[in-house]
Amino acid sequence: MANISRRNILKMGVVGAGTLALSSINATAAANEKDVKFDEEWDVVVVGSGFAGLAAGLTTAKKGNRVLILEKMGRIGGNSVINGGAMSLPNNPVQEKQGIKDSKELFMQDCLKAGLGLNHPELLETLAKRGNDAYKFLVEEGVVFDENVVAHFGGHSVPRTLTTKNHSGSGYIHPMVEQFQKIENCELRRRAKFDDFIVNNNGRVVGVAIRENYRFDDNLYSDDLENTSGEKKIIKAKKGVVLASGGFCRDRIYRKLQDPRIPDDVDSTNHAGATAGVLLKAFDLGAYPVQVSWIQFGPWASPDEKGFGMAPLLTQEGMFKFGFAVDVRNGKRFMNELADRKTRADAEFKILKEAPNAYPIAIGYEDSFRLINPDVVKKALSNDKLVGVCQSLDEIASKYGVPLDGLKESVKKYNEGIKAGNDEFGKPVDQLKGELFKENGPYYVIRLSPKPHHTMGGLKINEKAEVLSSKTGKPIEGLYAAGEITGGTHGASRLGSVAITDCIIFGMIAGENI
């Protein structure tokens, strides 16, 4: 039983006795302001420099507040700056120009369907209501949208996804950082790690304990628990603290506590700093833990490259459509390659649980990539660590250790399904218009592994982006949160391209309310 044998990490202590360099780093409760001496004083402190943190920082700075944004990494922008830049907005200006009919209700229905009805309705409604305010805000900050493109992302009833001119999250982050840095008396400080909250006698958050010159170390099993770098400082936040530190897809301990199927050595589509440290400190302060078990995996990723990588570009619109995936142990297909993310990730996990190194493979051929930008395809295919080129099915069989018979049988069965318009796994083969899987190479092969992509759960916030306390059922005074560190907006599963929407809107709202 594979996942019994992986128990070592969970055994006794999650990181095992004696493996921690200094377990007392974070072992304290939030300090009271009367027990500390403040080194600096600001109006607002924002933790995190991605979409949500910058939106909050800019919005509140424009109201005249002195804002300090903390970023623990050496690089600004977390996952946001490596994001694809797609942002869905119902009733957006580009839809209008193109005559696409959309509505807030339709947007909410789409999100609720993906979220299995578990979305917190008041948060979802806030997204639907404030979409165009977010658009206006971003344009004012210098974000340049591609005004001719409104994409139709999976799970959305209509095309409603905008993108920046440069098709990247950096198209938001760079202008926002530039704008923020122009504002007098504000600062974005890198390598500044949040350690804990400072509270007053009424439980109000009045500051943060941080470490400067922090050197994040991905080689540690848990950077949050083990990293002793940096110098301590106590910062006063007169008006409030905004938590915008993102999700925990790269937190080996906390993601595994929610889903023990995730091996420690599995990569994620996220940047290395996406850990649960700030989230857990907020729970420790009494914030409600909400829907933390829901982790979204990308079934289109590969173990043969780091992070999000190039594989998703080739598999999603390529090999998964014009091609298929097989279990290397028998050469058989094992999923509808176009099913939703959860269904496909679960199918891949099932194989990897039975045989931890038997990564399934996606198989395609040159024609498979015809819907994708040729420059992207060229670049991705040239990565021979990621993509295997095989001249024939025999070569795939010998190179990847797949039984040739099974592989041939899969081609036959798949093509019969296309002819009959009825795929054995329910793949919508009508989309292929009778186009069969090619019986001659060359073939392109990519090994597959589900990678943690987005953590749905987190802190409970209200429509004002205030963090609610389990001690009172009311907001924790002085504490706000926005983006992936919060839970509830997306329910069980976030629809593609709603992350930026969520981060910008609730970041903006936090800034408005401080």
Next chain:
Amino acid sequence: MANISRRNILKMGVVGAGTLALSSINATAAANEKDVKFDEEWDVVVVGSGFAGLAAGLTTAKKGNRVLILEKMGRIGGNSVINGGAMSLPNNPVQEKQGIKDSKELFMQDCLKAGLGLNHPELLETLAKRGNDAYKFLVEEGVVFDENVVAHFGGHSVPRTLTTKNHSGSGYIHPMVEQFQKIENCELRRRAKFDDFIVNNNGRVVGVAIRENYRFDDNLYSDDLENTSGEKKIIKAKKGVVLASGGFCRDRIYRKLQDPRIPDDVDSTNHAGATAGVLLKAFDLGAYPVQVSWIQFGPWASPDEKGFGMAPLLTQEGMFKFGFAVDVRNGKRFMNELADRKTRADAEFKILKEAPNAYPIAIGYEDSFRLINPDVVKKALSNDKLVGVCQSLDEIASKYGVPLDGLKESVKKYNEGIKAGNDEFGKPVDQLKGELFKENGPYYVIRLSPKPHHTMGGLKINEKAEVLSSKTGKPIEGLYAAGEITGGTHGASRLGSVAITDCIIFGMIAGENI
């Protein structure tokens, strides 16, 4: 959109501004021992008097420790005493007597399948290993098992479920309480409510703050946040505190934060005291929140009676098998009535989300109940608030507002499915051996509503039942937990009859390790 309109509770604060009688009751952090004066001193304090609490209390008391068990309700035994008394144990003595081959591995496989592979392997393995120790312990405490019965519960590969002579959880609770009360220098104190932890400078749990003469009040929206009754006391626990306070199926706030589909007025199969208060205080102390989003619903329950009630007895082995369920809005069937709990509950929730009061109905007839104890059937059918008797389909149609055409069409289609051996919803109609739905009354009708039944998530414990801290990744010194307040053992969904196994084994382990 029905669940948007239900947002009122989540709006702004979870309980709304101003509705709380006294929001400061629990608004403090755990107190330091140097700031309090202890009123009493014990070796061990156990919070909760169900299976887990009594197992912990007895085990540690027998080692010579002075034990105080706290029970916030006026009644001892929480959900345990109203439980059906079924306890699954792999390789148990009754299996052996009957020649049933079982294994620890098979037990774990069954649990992992139900748990969608999310079970924490080291906890599951502990259950498998310690089953017969638990059996021995219980027999020593005076629990009388029915030595001729080993039941085959759904989802288990073999019959492995034992039951007490009286077929009730009270068959465990009553002898255990009796034994505990015989032990000198130990006490089980009712109406004693846990409020918070007392810690020392090293973060070790050294006691608890409680209120005596507590009067739980189910009329409050949140008893934990609003109830001001009782007199405060500070209790020292020299060796440790065991949390065994159960799950949160009756916590209107916390269950809704995890699953907003649950209406506030929906009942639960649990006793009224099953709230999240102790759990949230432990999160607030830094315990890891694990898999809190997974709530198991009973799809066989009725809104027309309180608690678990009689409906499950009539529907599960009766109307769901020899009969069916329909959507009252159109008279059509909407689920495989014998699918797993989650599938059926989701199908019922879908209807109730679209039309909050359109409770689906189960329909059967006298023959439907032939597998069930006749005394139970007689008693249940006599409850006319629960069971409607209708002489014909026409009467069902008029009494429950169901379109008659749809109802007739359902009977026709269902019977065609039985003849063809192929049900439209995948109900395993081969089990019915050609027995058709009767076209003539009298019929018995029960309205259905999914009721929260078990909360899978909670505190992370290790194999020693020690609670792990997110601040250190190691056990919180002096703090143990067992039973439904813990998370991970059952993964996404607990298999029937594994709850007692879990509670007794980890309760016993906590007692052994203090």
